[in-house]
Amino acid sequence: MINLSRRAFTFGLSAGSAAVASSLSLHAAFAQGQTQGQTSSTTQEQAGHAKSLPPAAQFKIGRFTITALADGYADMPFGYFPGRDAKQVEEMANAMAMAKPGGIRFVFNQYLVDDGERLILIDTGPAGTLGKTGRLPSAMEAIGVRPDSIDAVIVTHMHQDHMGGLVAGGRQNFPKAEVYVDRRDVAYWTDPAKRASAPDYLKASFDISAEMMRLYPKLQQTDGDHQIVRGVSLVDMTGHTPGHIGVHLEDGGQSLIMVSDMLFPVVHPAATDINFVFEQDLEAAKAMRAKFFPRAAEEKVLIAATHMPFPGLGRIISDGGKMRWMAAEWAYQDL
Numbered sequence: 001m002i003n004l005s006r007r008a009f010t011f012g013l014s015a016g017s018a019a020v021a022s023s024l025s026l027h028a029a030f031a032q033g034q035t036q037g038q039t040s041s042t043t044q045e046q047a048g049h050a051k052s053l054p055p056a057a058q059f060k061i062g063r064f065t066i067t068a069l070a071d072g073y074a075d076m077p078f079g080y081f082p083g084r085d086a087k088q089v090e091e092m093a094n095a096m097a098m099a100k101p102g103g104i105r106f107v108f109n110q111y112l113v114d115d116g117e118r119l120i121l122i123d124t125g126p127a128g129t130l131g132k133t134g135r136l137p138s139a140m141e142a143i144g145v146r147p148d149s150i151d152a153v154i155v156t157h158m159h160q161d162h163m164g165g166l167v168a169g170g171r172q173n174f175p176k177a178e179v180y181v182d183r184r185d186v187a188y189w190t191d192p193a194k195r196a197s198a199p200d201y202l203k204a205s206f207d208i209s210a211e212m213m214r215l216y217p218k219l220q221q222t223d224g225d226h227q228i229v230r231g232v233s234l235v236d237m238t239g240h241t242p243g244h245i246g247v248h249l250e251d252g253g254q255s256l257i258m259v260s261d262m263l264f265p266v267v268h269p270a271a272t273d274i275n276f277v278f279e280q281d282l283e284a285a286k287a288m289r290a291k292f293f294p295r296a297a298e299e300k301v302l303i304a305a306t307h308m309p310f311p312g313l314g315r316i317i318s319d320g321g322k323m324r325w326m327a328a329e330w331a332y333q334d335l
């Protein structure tokens with residue numbers, strides 16, 4: 001019988017594993033991750049190899065069940081934020097421990113809204129056209145939702161990271177969905193003259209827009225504020241793009257506003273005069289933020305934002321006029 005140390009007991013070694021420990025040194029046993037009762041190879045596998053799951057966060061707003069999913073992420077260089085130089089943006093990111101070697105990490109969040117009758121998907125991710133993405137299909141599969149069960153897709157604006165999933169592989173990936181997009185974005189992103197004068201990094205968004213118009217000929221072009229079903233309304237948030245919209249969900253005295261690219265990590269909401277390189281009209285984007293941030297802070301509205309750390313849920317909080325992002329609780333919210 002070996003003499004187990006106090007340390008061994010604190011790690012929960014059972015009598016069974018003591019037999020194993022007698023033929024190994026205790027140190028080696030710990031190094032192999034053996035804890036209580038893990039003497040068979042099966043249990044060792046379970047201990048060392050947890051199955052990886054796609055991120056998913058589910059919460060309720062009134063009658064709506066909302067599931068946040070993610071298509072992946074891409075790191076945006078510090079120099080992609082007009083209004084500050086790369087060094088200043090890197091310093092801001094460092095101060096928040098959010099600097100990656102490639103810049104600021106943008107996650108691509110999508111929101112699946114179930115109202116009890118219909119499934120509405122808000123945005124579809126870049127689908128492999130940017131960074132490490134293309135994971136929305138497996139995230140949907142993990143929660144048992146098939147693309148052909150989606151009744152509606154809301155496209156908050158026609159940048160590739162919000163609509164890529166609709167047309168990935170040159171296919172109509174959501175064959176039964178009504179697709180909603182603002183008329184001003186359709187006009188902008190299907191204009192050959194605009195494409196011709198756009199910088200190279202925006203060409204993909206023009207091309208994917210053309211593909212979307214081809215594959216979804218019945219696409220519904222909306223005009224600013226527009227209710228699509230009871231409690232689900234499109235909200236005019238022009239600025240980031242001409243037809244940039246948010247989605248307001250309201251039921252049973254609860255509400256959430258999905259603001260898409262109103263907020264980017266690190267730089268927002270602390271500043272309203274920092275843009276993202278994809279924004280063509282810097283002044284319009286600044287005006288959108290200058291209008292929204294203080295109002296959202298005053299009303300403490302629950303926000304979902306595409307690129308904020310997963311699941312992108314939070315509030316804009318004002319500390320004596322200084323704005324900051326506060327992540328919101330989403331688990332066990334009914335308790």
Ligand SMILES: [Zn+2]
Nearest residue numbers: 159161261306
């Ligand atoms: Zn975006």
